Amino acid sequence: MKTFSGNVLFLDRSDINTDEIIPAKYLTEITKKALGPHLLEDLCLEGFTPGKSTRDKQVVVSRSNFGCGSSREHAPWAFEVNGIHVVIAESFARIFRQNMFNGGMLAVELLPDTIADLFNRFAGRRTRLETDFARSIFTFTADDEVLTVPFELSDFDRALVEAGGWVEYADANY
């Protein structure tokens, strides 16, 4: 199973699309690793610098409809090879969400109020997330501010994450 704890990158916008996550010109790459340096390369967002802002981050928190656009799996892979295995948002594009779980990663939806609360209290601060996968609890910490947030997963999504993704799940089960 992958690790789901680490430093948090806040992306304060809705509808961050797969072209922004990984531009189409890199679709011809023949390894996942080659995508690494290009994560979020085309994202224009105040306070965000491609390459720099993602360094030493393992978690992304964003707004609604995250991962919309094309169905390319290169988007979750670009996160994966950068060590970002969990994205938390108000909502996800369906295929992006499925692709995250297929890769053994977490795409977790939280209520809009909870997401707003996270942005209000933690955005712009050095924030860390501890994920208790077994008990479905996120704990956000910045300085001495701590917030605990429960989350929900379906049994199948949980099984995919535990297996390490759809390839591993299918290899073990079929």
Next chain:
Amino acid sequence: MGRTIVEKIFDRHRIDTPGGDMHVIRLDVVACHEITTPIAINDLVARGKDRVFDPDRIKAVIDHVTPAKDSKTATQGKILRDWARRHNIRDFFDIGHNGVCHALFPEKGFIRPGYTAIMGDSHTCTYGAFGAFAAGVGTTDLEVGILKGVCAFRTPETLRIDIAGDLAPGVYAKDVILSVIARIGVNGATNKVIEFGGPVVAAMSMEERMTLCNMAIEAGGTCGICAPDAITVDYLWEFIQNDYPDKAAARAAFAEYGPDNDAHYADVIHHDVSGLEPLTTFGHKPDQVKPVREMTHQKVDQVYIGSCTNGRIEDLRVAAAVLKERTIAPAVRGIVSPATPKIYRQALQEGLIEIFMRAGFCVTNPTCGACLGMSNGVLAEGEVCAATTNRNFNGRMGIGGMVHLVSPATAAASAIAGHLAPSNRQPEQGA
């Protein structure tokens, strides 16, 4: 309750329902090409899972860019070739034997009624013409397909489209599917299977049904599907004659993959094609469709006849009938790419290649080529192409280029006219 074609296929192939509305089904065919498969192969190797579930049920071809045009495409080809060799994949098609996947694999008899197939390619939906369930998938699904011969799908909903009416001369399957996409829109069938039926489909050849199902994805459909019938049996007979005592027996066996009368559909659309004219797209979305008659002001720099939509022998016959004893406009670059070596040879034997060449066409080897703007006819900025392909997306055939999707007859007539033009010539009787 009655079942649709795809429900029957799922019921026969389901091995698990792991939750989340997912059905894991067994695959009869896992098809591969050199653009999307190498990344799956490399990932399987990286995971220490460089295995295949069954080399005989994996089909592979180098078709998108062939012969290789640069180091990158050469590497993609090499990864697929080396992998096919080390896993003894017998049905691997390389230079000299290769052709556009969705024309080649059906022609080899690999797709049968009731089959399930996946490929890392959107137009895998073409195979539904045989009464099979076939879907384009992403890399992870392709990896699992290669490794385990299974794939997971959500409960398939079916959109039934009944096509009736009299097709006017000069109007073809391509015009029919463009009219369907124009009617339901590019998202009209998203995540659904489109079951095509009605008298017009029943009268179509397998080639025409493939053209129809090929573009299901342009309306968002996971797969297009036609009930198998006597025409399906005739097409497949050379491959299945040892499996059945006679054609009637094969037909009876395939009847199992027809929809029940009381099948439940997400929606049923009655589509009348009487009075339909030759059509063309006019924008960058395949549902932006107009009669060619209203677009004759549009000059074309290039005409491309080929692809998995309309690069088959019937398409070349129709185009050649229009081009016979004529030459194309001096400002037009005509390119024809027979979709497979068999089609190429047939076109040679029937004298079609001679007609194309006399008309001023360049004849390329079988390949996807210009269809996806990777080789053999990429457009320069501001250039316009009338193409028998399936996608007119912005930049598809080259950055800043415009593609008008048309039938082979319209493509040929446009090459002669130098602008978009409907054909006023029909193929000769029996041609």
